[in-house]
Amino acid sequence: MTESGLSAWVVWALLSAAFAALTAILAKVGVEGIASDVATLIRTAVVFLLLIGLFLASGESLSPSAISARSWLFLVLSGLATGASWLCYFRALKLGPASQVAPVDKLSVVLVALFGAAFLGERMSAVNWLGVALITGGVLLIAIK
Template identity: 50%
Template sequence: MWRYYALFSAIFAALTAILAKVGIKGINENLATAIRTVVVLLMAWGIVFTYGDQKHLKDLSRNNILFLAASGVATGLSWIFYFKALETGPVSKVAPIDKLSVAIAIALSAMILGKRLDWKTAMGAALILAGTLVLVL
């Protein structure tokens, strides 16, 4: 089932680039990021309350909160730079560079989380990098 979720994630990420490029036209990218963030915030909390997941708030540890907050900061910074790139660059170049995050995440998971990097994963990351270079150059 996770493969379907991942595919839907990729489809919606692609739509994000197209919709954001159209939506940012004529406005400041920071304002665009703020509007997008409010929508995501409302959707996320709407899902939490729809499924009754707010009852799990008491289960959060200090570590959960710290790392989720840090992840939120990283997400916010990613969105700010993504919108800045979209404002001034073509989607066909911005989106592939943004997807380098997959290869970077693979490398960071090996360095920070100590995950073993098998040859298939390393080759996949190298191909993502090569494909990005082909699309961008």
Template identity: 55%
Template structure:
């Protein structure tokens, strides 16, 4: 499988996640719900790492560890905000607005990683923004 197949699977699982998370937050405080989800992800991720053979820790650079740690902090902040939003609004509206992360990722990749943006990035990004605005506008 190539990157597109994995990304498509990620989107499918993200969609399932939104519905399950909304169902799970109906009687649970959002921060507790995030903590429970995070523990499950932690066990799953380490289980996969251990099952597939522990990679060499020595190959990790300081920069890699720093950026992964910062990514983890950003993920935690995102999940806390996402679960709070799900506790207050419908999953069918929260999830599309959350997907504005795609637009932010495109912009940040261009700014910080020097990725070149094609016209498809601009048009697609604008369509995502428009779609999220239409869904959120009531």
């Protein structure tokens, strides 16, 4: 826990949410006048270069052989899913308003809860499931024109 009483993961998750919000607004402006796939390529290149810089600055060593085949498989699949998500997200931003695209994209929160329960055996309380239902309802209300 931090001095303010928040767990470290909560702080990082809130920062992630803030940056995701900025991503939607900045990307909506950036995708104007260019193909969404080009915008995704530029964004991905920036992320890749940033991560290389962070990795080099960290001083960590990279030993691909020390990573299990299972980890490689699931990280590669995760990377493919991320790429597909980004391509779809930028296409949606190109076609629709950021104020509606971003919330619909956040249905991923609902899907993570469902997939976590179905595939990872994660258990959530009735209150947690109520939250999932409320998120779903909120997205639907935001998405309706």
